[in-house]
């Protein structure tokens with residue numbers, strides 16, 4: 270028997286087609302399913318449930334965070350959280366796009382405006398689309414009016430495409446780190462197409478899940494959220510999808526040779542009353558900066574270790590994706606008299622990468638850059 274959701278969608282289909290579709294749904298015949306794909310939206314009950322199953326698995330990965338859900342057909346409803354229902358445009362149909370064979374087409378991008386920042390955005394559709402189309406759509410995320418993410422969708426099950434080159438849905442969403450306050454869902458191309466000699470159209474009914482608030486601070490962004498946001502534009506610039514996790518920020522680490530005061534001297538952001546930064550385990554570990562200090566045999570001063578993207582830009586670093594932004598690099602202070610000895614000492618540490626003066630003109634003779642890739 271067909272699900273109630275399918276029945277809801279069938280309500281506006283002509284009577285003859287409705288009978289054919291119900292028959293196909295009940296008999297679950299291959300020919301019936303192809304007819305469905307060609308004439309309406311490609312949704313068999315099994316396929317539709319498969320798409321929902323995908324969503325179920327994605328949500329399970331969120332563990333016990335409060336996941337909000339909005340979906341087509343429920344314009345006044347948001348499930349799983351207390352956030353207000355986002356503004357959706359166009360509002361009718363709600364979270365649905367389609368080519369227009371039987372009804373007016375709705376091929377415009379869908380804009381979703383949340384009442385505050387959200388993260389962990391995931392999307393799944395059921396419906397139908399052409400597998401080998403020019404585009405199967407994408408999700409674009411914005412924060413404060415600036416684009417922070419743009420991710421193409423994927424077919425929910427590419428093995429379903431088969432001879433008719435039509436399948437039942439897409440999955441998509443933003444990197445779990447991306448914080449956005451609005452989304453645009455771009456649709457597919459083509460919207461109408463031939464399916465084994467009949468006229469078919471794409472139809473996408475979306476379900477979107479997200480977690481309200483900021484990943485680190487929750488309802489209010491804290492310093493960690495502010496720093497992490499700086500990485501969004503950096504990622505677009507460099508193509509390197511790095512962003513520290515909330516738990517990567519520390520405020521009291523030290524090594525055998527270096528105190529927190531020495532490690533934190535160039536940090537600029539505070540959280541909970543303490544300066545915070547990101548320091549990789551390798552840099553802090555026995556083959557890290559302590560090893561350079563040991564090879565050199567005398568005290569060393571760290572000029573600059575962790576830099577957030579803005580700090581990295583302000584110090585004039587030419588490295589767009591500097592290892593200082595990953596917490597894996599340090600600049601060891603030198604004079605022109607000590608530069609070579611420090612450089613050679615760091616070069617003798619297994620696993621360490623040392624830049625020459627020409628590779629790191631921002632250091633010149635005043636420091637030696639060492640990182641642990």
Ligand SMILES: [Zn+2]
Nearest residue numbers: 598599600638
């Ligand atoms: Zn450096």
